[in-house]
Amino acid sequence: MSVSTVLRRKITLRNYASVEQDKVLSSHLELHRLLSNAALHERIDAWAKKKISITYNQQQNMLPALKKDMPELAELGSQALQETLRRVDRSFQNFFRRCKAGQTPGFPRFKSFNRFDSFCYPSPAGWTYIPYPAKEGIKNARGGILRVGDLRLKVRGMSRFESFEPNDLTLKRISKAVIGKNGKVKTKAVWEASITLKLAPQDCVRDRTSNNIRGFDQGLTDRLVFDDGQTVENTRLLRNRLEELAGFQQKKARCKKGSRRFKELAKSLKDLHCKIKNQRKDELHKLSTHLAVTCEILATEELTIANMTKAPKAKPELDAKGVPTGHYLPNGAAAKAGLNREMLSSGMGMFLQMLSYKVEETGTKWHIAETRKLKPTQRCACCGLTVKKQLDERMHVCLHCGFCTSRDRNAALVCLIDALMPTFYMNVQKKKFVCDNGYLDFIKNRIAYANESFEDSDLRSEGSICAHNASAHGTGVVTGAAQETST
Numbered sequence: 001m002s003v004s005t006v007l008r009r010k011i012t013l014r015n016y017a018s019v020e021q022d023k024v025l026s027s028h029l030e031l032h033r034l035l036s037n038a039a040l041h042e043r044i045d046a047w048a049k050k051k052i053s054i055t056y057n058q059q060q061n062m063l064p065a066l067k068k069d070m071p072e073l074a075e076l077g078s079q080a081l082q083e084t085l086r087r088v089d090r091s092f093q094n095f096f097r098r099c100k101a102g103q104t105p106g107f108p109r110f111k112s113f114n115r116f117d118s119f120c121y122p123s124p125a126g127w128t129y130i131p132y133p134a135k136e137g138i139k140n141a142r143g144g145i146l147r148v149g150d151l152r153l154k155v156r157g158m159s160r161f162e163s164f165e166p167n168d169l170t171l172k173r174i175s176k177a178v179i180g181k182n183g184k185v186k187t188k189a190v191w192e193a194s195i196t197l198k199l200a201p202q203d204c205v206r207d208r209t210s211n212n213i214r215g216f217d218q219g220l221t222d223r224l225v226f227d228d229g230q231t232v233e234n235t236r237l238l239r240n241r242l243e244e245l246a247g248f249q250q251k252k253a254r255c256k257k258g259s260r261r262f263k264e265l266a267k268s269l270k271d272l273h274c275k276i277k278n279q280r281k282d283e284l285h286k287l288s289t290h291l292a293v294t295c296e297i298l299a300t301e302e303l304t305i306a307n308m309t310k311a312p313k314a315k316p317e318l319d320a321k322g323v324p325t326g327h328y329l330p331n332g333a334a335a336k337a338g339l340n341r342e343m344l345s346s347g348m349g350m351f352l353q354m355l356s357y358k359v360e361e362t363g364t365k366w367h368i369a370e371t372r373k374l375k376p377t378q379r380c381a382c383c384g385l386t387v388k389k390q391l392d393e394r395m396h397v398c399l400h401c402g403f404c405t406s407r408d409r410n411a412a413l414v415c416l417i418d419a420l421m422p423t424f425y426m427n428v429q430k431k432k433f434v435c436d437n438g439y440l441d442f443i444k445n446r447i448a449y450a451n452e453s454f455e456d457s458d459l460r461s462e463g464s465i466c467a468h469n470a471s472a473h474g475t476g477v478v479t480g481a482a483q484e485t486s487t
């Protein structure tokens with residue numbers, strides 16, 4: 001990495017605005033919303049009447065004239081206004097891109113108050129952020145002063161960066177339920193400021209506390225399964241609250257649309273989803289930071305979430321001659337939908353994304369195995385040959401070499417071996433092994449330990465606790481290719 005590289009990191013700060021400040025910010029937001037809707041209307045209208053497509057540049061060039069008619073727009077800053085127009089433009093681009101790709105996207109919407117909650121300053125113009133000076137004994141700055149136009153907002157939030165250059169600011173209105181003096185619950189407007197910072201790589205560095213070498217596989221039964229058999233529990237945040245969510249949804253469906261009760265329930269539903277989202281994010285951040293600071297080498301497989309969570313194909317019923325009858329056979333769509341929901345809610349992709357920038361900061365060697373080439377689930381970690389498995393087979397039993405362990409643990413081992421000795425599995429068929437980088441013994445120990453600890457005890461209870469040290473089992477049985485390599 002060259003010294004001139006600039007890293008971008010986001011910090012999120014919160015402001016509990018006073019009534020006056022909230023009024024000003026809300027009026028800004030409302031003007032952005034009107035502008036957004038007007039821009040959308042102009043595009044739709046021009047196409048409907050004259051079949052003309054309006055571009056972003058055309059709309060942007062009309063801003064100065066618009067500001068003359070509505071002087072209150074000038075207060076918002078031209079860059080912020082342009083960004084709102086760009087958002088409209090992007091929504092059209094995305095719409096047409098997805099149409100081309102054969103998907104069925106929704107047409108860009110007019111935004112109601114509830115659907116439009118943020119505006120953005122795309123450059124450092126129009127606002128400044130000054131963090132509080134660091135206090136002795138407190139490592140991280142816990143907030144600062146954010147000036148937006150004439151407003152002076154106190155913002156809270158942690159940032160571990162000391163010197164940085166702010167790049168852009170997004171202000172988002174979130175409402176928070178608070179208990180008032182009379183004991184009644186009321187919602188209070190809270191503003192969230194996300195600032196993207198430009199940082200020099202040395203300012204992002206995190207210290208690594210230990211030098212573990214680990215491979216892991218992501219799953220649903222356990223969130224993570226490591227090559228040494230340790231697991232991280234999947235907390236199933238969404239599934240645990242499905243009943244609660246369904247309750248709100250059912251009640252909402254019985255209300256008259258647009259009534260006070262309907263809006264209240266919509267709000268409750270939104271809040272609950274938001275809570276789940278925050279919990280998931282918090283959990284994944286903690287876990288990924290922990291892994292990044294404790295590992296020297298981390299290996300896993302790449303995931304294609306979009307492919308993994310596809311709906312199953314319809315199964316048309318055929319008559320005796322093979323002609324479709326117009327009826328359909330059960331294809332397990334409901335079960336797959338539940339599985340997909342679980343996969344998406346566990347945030348597997350988000351987790352990898354978090355890890356990928358954190359390992360950069362700790363200097364951890366990060367290996368993502370190519371799933372299609374390596375097939376970690378189908379491959380035997382010990383001999384390198386493939387052992388086909390169905391999705392519900394939770395164990396790996398190798399017919400070629402007799403290696404037994406849990407399915408996910410085997411996959412984690414395969415990823416780890418691929419990271420340490422990239423040519424190992426490539427050469428299995430040719431019976432030619434080149435591994436002289438000093439990791440061979442380490443890998444043999446891990447494989448032997450996996451085999452042995454599996455024989456020792458019950459698979460599930462063993463997986464969660466792993467007090468043994470892998471090296472203590474170095475003398476275990478190693479069969480197949482791993483042994484051949486040493487000779």
Ligand SMILES: [Zn+2]
Nearest residue numbers: 380383398401
């Ligand atoms: Zn094998």
